[in-house]
Amino acid sequence: MVDERIYEMFRAIGRDLYVAGMISSHGGNLSVRLGDRVVIKRRGAMLGNLKPSDLIETGLEKNDSGVALASTELLAHRTIYKMTPALSIVHCHPRMAIAFSLSRDEIVPVDNEACYLLKKIPVVTEEFASGTPEMAKKVATALQDYKIIMLRGHGSFAIGQTLDEAFFWSSTLEEACQIALYAKLIDEPFIEYRKMSESYHKF
Amino acid sequence: MRPIHWNMEMARLFIGGRGLGARLLWDLVGPDVDPLSTENVLIFTNGPLTGTGYQTSNRFSVTTKSPLTGTILDANSGGFWGMQFKKAGYDVMIIRGKIEKPVWIEIKNSEIQFHDATKLWGMRVFAVTERLGQSNNKRNVLCIGPAGENLSRMAAIMNDRERALARGGPGAVMGSKNLKAVVVEGKDHPSIEDPERFKFMLYETRKLLAASPLTSQALPEFGTVVLMNIMNNIGALATRNHQQTQFEGADAISGEELTEKYLVKNAACWACPIGFTRISRTEKVEGEGPEFESTWAFGAQCGIDDLPAIIEANTLCNDLGLDTISAGSTIACAMELSEKGYLDSDLRFGRADQLAPTLEAMAYRRDIGADLADGSFRLVTKYGHPELSMSAKGLEFPAYDPRGMQGQGLLYATSNRGGCHMRGNMVGLEVLGLPKLIDRFQVQGKSSFVILHQNSNAAIDSLVLCKFTNMGVSDEYFARVLSAVTGIPYATGDMIKVGERVWNLERLYNLREGFNRKDDTLPLRLLNEAPADGPSQDWVVKLEPMLREYYRGRGWDENGVPKKQKLVELSLASLVARQGEKW
Numbered sequence: 001m002v003d004e005r006i007y008e009m010f011r012a013i014g015r016d017l018y019v020a021g022m023i024s025s026h027g028g029n030l031s032v033r034l035g036d037r038v039v040i041k042r043r044g045a046m047l048g049n050l051k052p053s054d055l056i057e058t059g060l061e062k063n064d065s066g067v068a069l070a071s072t073e074l075l076a077h078r079t080i081y082k083m084t085p086a087l088s089i090v091h092c093h094p095r096m097a098i099a100f101s102l103s104r105d106e107i108v109p110v111d112n113e114a115c116y117l118l119k120k121i122p123v124v125t126e127e128f129a130s131g132t133p134e135m136a137k138k139v140a141t142a143l144q145d146y147k148i149i150m151l152r153g154h155g156s157f158a159i160g161q162t163l164d165e166a167f168f169w170s171s172t173l174e175e176a177c178q179i180a181l182y183a184k185l186i187d188e189p190f191i192e193y194r195k196m197s198e199s200y201h202k203f
Numbered sequence: 204m205r206p207i208h209w210n211m212e213m214a215r216l217f218i219g220g221r222g223l224g225a226r227l228l229w230d231l232v233g234p235d236v237d238p239l240s241t242e243n244v245l246i247f248t249n250g251p252l253t254g255t256g257y258q259t260s261n262r263f264s265v266t267t268k269s270p271l272t273g274t275i276l277d278a279n280s281g282g283f284w285g286m287q288f289k290k291a292g293y294d295v296m297i298i299r300g301k302i303e304k305p306v307w308i309e310i311k312n313s314e315i316q317f318h319d320a321t322k323l324w325g326m327r328v329f330a331v332t333e334r335l336g337q338s339n340n341k342r343n344v345l346c347i348g349p350a351g352e353n354l355s356r357m358a359a360i361m362n363d364r365e366r367a368l369a370r371g372g373p374g375a376v377m378g379s380k381n382l383k384a385v386v387v388e389g390k391d392h393p394s395i396e397d398p399e400r401f402k403f404m405l406y407e408t409r410k411l412l413a414a415s416p417l418t419s420q421a422l423p424e425f426g427t428v429v430l431m432n433i434m435n436n437i438g439a440l441a442t443r444n445h446q447q448t449q450f451e452g453a454d455a456i457s458g459e460e461l462t463e464k465y466l467v468k469n470a471a472c473w474a475c476p477i478g479f480t481r482i483s484r485t486e487k488v489e490g491e492g493p494e495f496e497s498t499w500a501f502g503a504q505c506g507i508d509d510l511p512a513i514i515e516a517n518t519l520c521n522d523l524g525l526d527t528i529s530a531g532s533t534i535a536c537a538m539e540l541s542e543k544g545y546l547d548s549d550l551r552f553g554r555a556d557q558l559a560p561t562l563e564a565m566a567y568r569r570d571i572g573a574d575l576a577d578g579s580f581r582l583v584t585k586y587g588h589p590e591l592s593m594s595a596k597g598l599e600f601p602a603y604d605p606r607g608m609q610g611q612g613l614l615y616a617t618s619n620r621g622g623c624h625m626r627g628n629m630v631g632l633e634v635l636g637l638p639k640l641i642d643r644f645q646v647q648g649k650s651s652f653v654i655l656h657q658n659s660n661a662a663i664d665s666l667v668l669c670k671f672t673n674m675g676v677s678d679e680y681f682a683r684v685l686s687a688v689t690g691i692p693y694a695t696g697d698m699i700k701v702g703e704r705v706w707n708l709e710r711l712y713n714l715r716e717g718f719n720r721k722d723d724t725l726p727l728r729l730l731n732e733a734p735a736d737g738p739s740q741d742w743v744v745k746l747e748p749m750l751r752e753y754y755r756g757r758g759w760d761e762n763g764v765p766k767k768q769k770l771v772e773l774s775l776a777s778l779v780a781r782q783g784e785k786w
Contacts, residue, residue, distance in 0.1 A: 003647040034648035035756025085658070085678070085699040087651045116410070144694035147679065161632070161652065162639040199403040203683070 018048025079136035086159035090166035093155040096177035114176030119203035219250035222665035222705040224266025238270035245298040250667035254289030259669035261473040269371035276371040281472035282363035284343040290389025307384035320383035346384035348524025355576040357529035365491035369526035396690030415675035422479035425458030427495035438738035439607030452508025485511040493517035499602035500531025506552030523566035532599035536579035596621035607739035619709035627656030650753035662702030
């Protein structure tokens with residue numbers, strides 16, 4: 001049985017993701033690592049309206065009956081936990097960021113907060129961009145170096161110590177992409193205000 | 204004296220500092236060695252970042268077998284000495300054996316000399332440091348005081364006069380070798396493989412530290428003692444040998460009080476932009492500190508709200524070369540023993556006048572001090588009440604009462620050097636919200652945070668950086684700086700993996716020494732006696748479920764022994780195979 005304190009975190013972050021327009025009604029997923037166990041959203045559950053029974057606990061390495069109910073992205077989450085220090089994962093479908101991911105291999109923000117927090121977000125390509133071992137490996141490998149990455153045309157994967165933290169990286173990315181889009185629409189010469197911004201690509 | 208040939212594979216796997224020290228100690232000191240015998244060693248190590256100029260890259264480490272706990276021990280310290288040792292061209296110094304007459308060592312780049320220290324033996328730390336020519340950016344002195352000479356098991360090695368490699372008694376090991384001091388002068392700057400990337404990380408780190416309210420405001424203004432009221436307010440401030448979790452005199456010994464009435468100015472270690480060292484003055488003394496743990500140890504833990512007496516006790520410990528946490532907590536333990544009639548002494552909670560004479564007695568092993576000099580666990584065992592030592596594996600706890608912080612309880616119980624708060628930053632997570640606040644009473648899942656932070660801190664201790672930097676800057680920055688300095692690509696996960704390797708090697712060391720699951724525990728008071736009131740009312744540490752989850756999460760068996768698969772994953776299997784699995 002998942003602790004009520006953990007359910008409450010899932011419920012709050014799931015609701016906020018939906019309200020922020022970063023997932024569709026049944027899209028995205030969340031998970032946390034508890035030692036050698038993983039708690040993840042049930043397949044088909046609505047993140048914006050989670051019930052305690054929507055949380056599935058299963059093994060990090062070993063399968064049990066929980067895998068029959070877990071999110072399609074369980075493999076990706078397990079692989080990320082095994083390959084990185086992550087304790088929480090937020091996977092969502094931020095619209096502006098997905099749009100940017102269609103045309104570039106990395107997203108370098110122009111706004112202050114995202115520059116400060118993220119520096120740059122790599123974009124990973126995988127033909128079968130959902131639920132496959134290839135996709136899981138690529139995403140996890142990228143997350144060894146970055147706390148948030150984009151899977152081209154699909155969505156973002158963010159890691160943190162808490163769901164709160166991973167949500168922070170996710171919402172910061174989407175906000176950065178919205179600002180970048182507005183700046184592009186304004187279409188006036190960019191006035192550089194960041195010292196050493198040329199190094200962001202190297203981060 | 205002979206040079207050590209550098210093994211780059213060992214450096215890649217263990218980085219430096221604490222990690223490298225653990226790896227070397229594994230080969231050099233086995234379970235049959237008495238920590239105070241000639242067979243024990245003192246391993247001083249720098250990390251790859253030491254002396255580079257990266258923020259807080261001033262630290263260095265010492266590793267040995269602890270005379271207090273019998274476990275593996277590392278302690279690290281800031282100031283200037285480590286940077287100077289690096290500039291002299293060294294990363295490691297191993298002190299072995301014992302010399303017949305006291306000596307001190309002088310290192311000036313490639314020139315190393317042994318000097319007679321007969322006239323220095325018996326001198327206190329401040330006098331020795333001055334005599335040997337301490338000058339922060341030019342010549343730095345590491346030494347022991349009377350406590351180390353008299354083999355107190357809580358003796359510190361002091362550096363730059365008032366900084367300490369304190370916990371677990373490394374000063375006694377130095378004293379057992381008749382080594383009074385190591386003085387170092389260096390001229391060369393360490394090289395950096397990717398200076399452009401290094402410069403960028405330096406710039407970004409400065410921005411982050413300047414932006415964090417903790418590292419740019421709270422710490423510089425109030426020092427670490429800012430925690431006194433915070434911990435007291437949440438009912439997690441250990442008081443009177445952990446008999447209570449709140450101290451009615453906390454305001455009088457708070458960071459606010461210290462700043463308002465006794466602070467002369469701030470000081471900083473080399474390359475530290477935070478600069479929160481206190482220089483305090485009372486009518487009797489002026490010197491560095493006290494930091495939070497020292498203020499607590501002589502304050503709340505002893506039921507004392509007399510801040511000048513606490514400042515003076517802290518300064519006296521620095522001069523005698525004593526670990527303030529163990530000293531204060533052992534005195535508190537003796538106060539409880541005496542009040543309950545188990546020990547025939549006049550020590551009593553709240554008696555500020557007893558601090559200085561008791562510390563003197565401990566350093567010189569006089570009267571009751573002879574018993575206290577070896578720590579609370581030996582003291583209470585001698586007097587028949589082992590349950591009254593507030594320690595894990597024999598190392599006294601710092602200020603945080605784990606009944607109000609479940610993760611801190613698991614951290615103490617599983618710490619490889621005993622009851623220590625520097626093995627993982629649960630205060631950040633459970634109290635300060637760094638990086639994000641987690642529920643301090645949550646039990647399920649808490650082990651994951653403890654494991655991650657133990658691994659992360661082991662990596663930071665191997666770099667070697669100050670953990671306060673980590674309160675404004677995340678691990679990913681450290682991995683990038685490490686890559687820039689060494690030219691070896693370390694992803695954040697790689698660096699944390701090194702920390703995990705170090706943690707497991709330390710665990711293997713302790714298993715080899717005979718420690719096992721039964722030692723991963725806490726005093727019965729913390730497991731069975733809930734506070735009667737306050738914000739942690741009715742809570743005890745729920746250790747068993749957290750410990751079971753912890754072992755599984757670490758890939759250890761139910762007895763706390765790393766499984767073979769885990770050792771293979773961490774490239775430690777061959778070490779164990781060579782050793783034979785004796786536990």
